[in-house]
Amino acid sequence: MAIVKVLGLETEYGIIIRGAADPNPIAASSTLINAYVAELTRRVTWDFEDETPGRDARGFARDGAMPPEVETHLVNAVLTNGARYYVDHAHPEFSTPECADVWDVVLYDKAGELILARSVEAAARSLPPGQSLVVLKNNSDGKGNSYGTHENYLMDRALPFARIVQHVMPHFVTRQIFTGAGKVGTEAPSTGGIDVRYQLTQRADFFEEEVGLETTLKRPIVNTRDEPHCDSGKYRRLHVIVGDANMSEVATFLKVGTTALVLSMIEDDWFARAGRDFTLQAPVASMRRVSYDVGLTRPIPLADGRSMTALEMQWEHLDLARKYAEDRGLDSVGGAETGNEVLRRWEQVLAGLESDPMSLVSQLDWVAKYRMIEGYRERHGLAWDSPKLAALDLQYHDVRPERSLYARAGMEKLLDPASVVRAVTEPPETTRAYFRGKCLQRWASSIAAANWDSVVFDLGQDPLRRVPMMEPLRGTRAHVEELLGSVTSPAELLDRLGS
Amino acid sequence: MAEREQIKKTPAKTEEETVEDIPATSKKGEELKAELDDLLDEIDEVLEDNAEEFVRAYVQKGGE
Numbered sequence: 001m002a003i004v005k006v007l008g009l010e011t012e013y014g015i016i017i018r019g020a021a022d023p024n025p026i027a028a029s030s031t032l033i034n035a036y037v038a039e040l041t042r043r044v045t046w047d048f049e050d051e052t053p054g055r056d057a058r059g060f061a062r063d064g065a066m067p068p069e070v071e072t073h074l075v076n077a078v079l080t081n082g083a084r085y086y087v088d089h090a091h092p093e094f095s096t097p098e099c100a101d102v103w104d105v106v107l108y109d110k111a112g113e114l115i116l117a118r119s120v121e122a123a124a125r126s127l128p129p130g131q132s133l134v135v136l137k138n139n140s141d142g143k144g145n146s147y148g149t150h151e152n153y154l155m156d157r158a159l160p161f162a163r164i165v166q167h168v169m170p171h172f173v174t175r176q177i178f179t180g181a182g183k184v185g186t187e188a189p190s191t192g193g194i195d196v197r198y199q200l201t202q203r204a205d206f207f208e209e210e211v212g213l214e215t216t217l218k219r220p221i222v223n224t225r226d227e228p229h230c231d232s233g234k235y236r237r238l239h240v241i242v243g244d245a246n247m248s249e250v251a252t253f254l255k256v257g258t259t260a261l262v263l264s265m266i267e268d269d270w271f272a273r274a275g276r277d278f279t280l281q282a283p284v285a286s287m288r289r290v291s292y293d294v295g296l297t298r299p300i301p302l303a304d305g306r307s308m309t310a311l312e313m314q315w316e317h318l319d320l321a322r323k324y325a326e327d328r329g330l331d332s333v334g335g336a337e338t339g340n341e342v343l344r345r346w347e348q349v350l351a352g353l354e355s356d357p358m359s360l361v362s363q364l365d366w367v368a369k370y371r372m373i374e375g376y377r378e379r380h381g382l383a384w385d386s387p388k389l390a391a392l393d394l395q396y397h398d399v400r401p402e403r404s405l406y407a408r409a410g411m412e413k414l415l416d417p418a419s420v421v422r423a424v425t426e427p428p429e430t431t432r433a434y435f436r437g438k439c440l441q442r443w444a445s446s447i448a449a450a451n452w453d454s455v456v457f458d459l460g461q462d463p464l465r466r467v468p469m470m471e472p473l474r475g476t477r478a479h480v481e482e483l484l485g486s487v488t489s490p491a492e493l494l495d496r497l498g499s
Numbered sequence: 500m501a502e503r504e505q506i507k508k509t510p511a512k513t514e515e516e517t518v519e520d521i522p523a524t525s526k527k528g529e530e531l532k533a534e535l536d537d538l539l540d541e542i543d544e545v546l547e548d549n550a551e552e553f554v555r556a557y558v559q560k561g562g563e
Contacts, residue, residue, distance in 0.1 A: 003542075014559050027558055090560035141559040148563040215563035241563065375535050376542060392542065393551035394557055408541050410534070 001050040001265035002332035004066050006154035006431060007099045007256055007474040011245050012091040012147040013116055013399070017127075025090035031073040032092050033085055035122035036115065046076040046084060047449035047456055055218060055356065056213050057161045057226035057236060059337055065425045078450045080425050080440045082433030090117065091147050092135065098452070098472050101334025102257040102270030104428045106249050107415055109326040111423035117399045118424075137245045138225065138397035139202035139241055142390055144187045146206040148215060149245040151256060153238045153263050154230070154472060164238065165211055165222050170278035171259065171317060172242045173286050174310035176201050177296060178349050179255040181244040182366035184373060184384065186292070192285070194292050197384045198373065200366045202244045204291030208320045210283050215241050221283055229452035238263065242287075247397060249414040250363040254349060257333065257342035264332040265324050274320055277301040278313055287348050294370070296353055318346050325465055332442060352374040361409075368409045369396050435467075435475030439493075446490040457490050465494055468472075 015029040051283045076086040082097030094115060096108035112170025116135050123133050140146045155164070180200030188205040199205075212220035225239040228233075240259065246252040271277060280286050281301040289300055299307040308316075322343060330339025352360040359369045373389050384386055396405040432453075439455055440447060446460035458467045469475050487493045547553040 012563065014557070016557055016559075019554065023556075089563070108545065123504060136557075141557050142554070143558055145559045145561045147559060147561060150563070219563075333523050371535065372538065375539050379539055387551040387554045388546070390554045391547050394554065403545055403547075405542060405545070408538060408545070410538075 002267040002474060003156050004332050005260040005263060007105045007260060008096050009105055010089055010093060010095040010150040010153040010311055011112060011137060012093045014138055014141060015092055016134050016149060017131060019131040028133060029087040029092045030075050032119045032123050033087060035126055036119035037077045039122055045449050046078060047451040052227050053225060055226045056212060057106040057224040068446055076448060078440060081438050082425055082427035082437040084371060097428055099428050100430035101338050102253055103338060105256050106252050107423050109252055110415055110420045113399055114420055135399045136394055136397040137399055139245055140187060146203060148241050149243055150385055151240040152242055154268050155236050155263060157234050157236050157298050164266055166279060167271045167389050168262060169221055169283050170313060171262045173283055173290055174313040175258060177310050177314060177353055178364055179243055179251060179494035180366040181246055182369035184389050188288060196292050197368060198294055199291045201291045204287045207284055207287050221287060228272050230472050246365055248363060248365045248411050253414060254345055258346055260333045261321050261342060268328055270320060270324050276320060286308055314350055318350060362412045368411060372405060386468060429477035432469040432472055434477050434481050434487055443490045457494060459491055467497060
């Protein structure tokens with residue numbers, strides 16, 4: 001039986017400081033985040049106790065892999081909405097809190113954008129005259145440098161990792177037709193003779209391996225990082241590095257919703273039961289082939305000798321998913337209502353891509369961006385390599401509302417704007433992020449540190465007291481609201497918890 | 500593919516089931532063109548003044 005897919009998104013934003021003599025991206029990222037957290041009452045720092053990014057899902061640890069403690073001088077904050085906001089390498093990164101369904105993922109991903117936009121405003125008040133920050137929610141600088149948007153899915157530890165790899169790879173390669181954020185040109189060393197003026201995704205150019213632990217070089221389509229941030233005897237967290245950052249709410253909804261569903265199907269061995277295997281002959285080459293195929297007509301070869309287009313393979317996945325839903329239900333992906341909405345939109349988007357991709361100009365990022373770029377190119381008689389088109393590509397992703405081209409594209413909204421504002425400070429109610437966020441709202445001055453699976457209290461006497469949260473679906477509003485309402489101090493809370 | 504045809508013909512169960520959808524494609528060509536013209540006017544207004552400099556300066560370190 002598939003387990004509930006607890007979900008999260010981590011986004012590294014692109015950043016530049018303009019007008020500075022030394023445009024250092026690490027300093028710029030720190031300035032940005034510091035400006036934001038300085039306006040909050042008190043910053044609670046991240047606790048690295050349980051970070052093991054070098055652990056591999058295939059069952060071994062890599063020599064020399066270290067938790068990011070080497071960078072602890074960098075800004076690293078936990079927010080009252082349960083999110084983590086920090087400097088990762090040379091980028092500001094926002095990790096959503098744990099979410100129990102895809103609606104919350106879309107909500108907190110958008111709240112993240114708003115937090116970054118507010119950070120840019122806050123930084124503008126503290127920067128010297130003539131300097132300003134530009135922050136983009138994209139994944140490439142157009143010059144061969146990429147930074148990631150990572151999805152996280154809670155999975156059953158008992159599942160053989162090789163089975164995940166086998167059945168999720170074809171979905172990762174072919175879902176690009178609706179997850180892509182679009183990009184002018186290519187950054188791949190070779191395109192196999194294809195003239196790439198525009199492609200579906202930001203990221204396809206950067207994947208060189210099928211399976212592996214890396215995220216920064218020789219990037220694999222299936223990442224093996226094994227760091228569950230919860231009970232590792234019961235769970236694994238599938239860390240997905242292959243996707244684009246989406247501006248479109250519909251695209252984020254489908255990216256995470258369809259993938260959660262496919263992963264549930266894998267947990268219930270649905271592909272094997274249905275006698276279906278879409279294993280690709282050459283996944284890495286197919287990633288690019290799909291991304292370069294704006295016409296959605298080029299078939300990719302399967303290991304069994306067949307070939308089909310990405311669109312055809314997505315129809316096959318949807319067909320299997322529908323049968324799965326009928327037979328097994330949709331409890332693992334947020335219940336029937338949410339799961340059926342994923343299925344309904346999945347079908348709608350595939351039908352649109354089949355009949356006329358331009359009909360999805362209000363739903364999909366790559367289509368919206370393509371229309372803008374093609375329209376602008378025609379109006380001004382520009383060549384495809386014009387810097388104006390490259391600028392337009394970048395500016396689609398600008399987090400500043402006054403500069404964002406996404407904000408002008410008339411995209412369909414799934415969220416009430418007021419709920420996004422609330423999610424900047426309020427945690428989701430149906431995961432342990434609720435406990436984390438509520439404790440931070442009330443007792444930030446008594447919290448020494450927090451991370452995904454614990455909150456550490458400092459009550460002014462030794463030792464510090466750690467409240468473990470090894471179950472992502474405990475510590476919800478239903479579990480702890482009454483308890484939190486009945487205590488008047490963190491000491492009382494800890495007594496009641498027996499910590 | 501018979502199965503696929505079947506999927507597509509299944510009516511979506513939504514609250515707006517009775518409401519006629521107006522897909523973007525059913526808009527008149529002129530209406531779409533006017534929308535795009537307005538959008539392109541706006542892009543001209545907000546696009547970074549010196550696009551070439553902006554693009555050249557936008558260099559990132561790899562992340563993740």
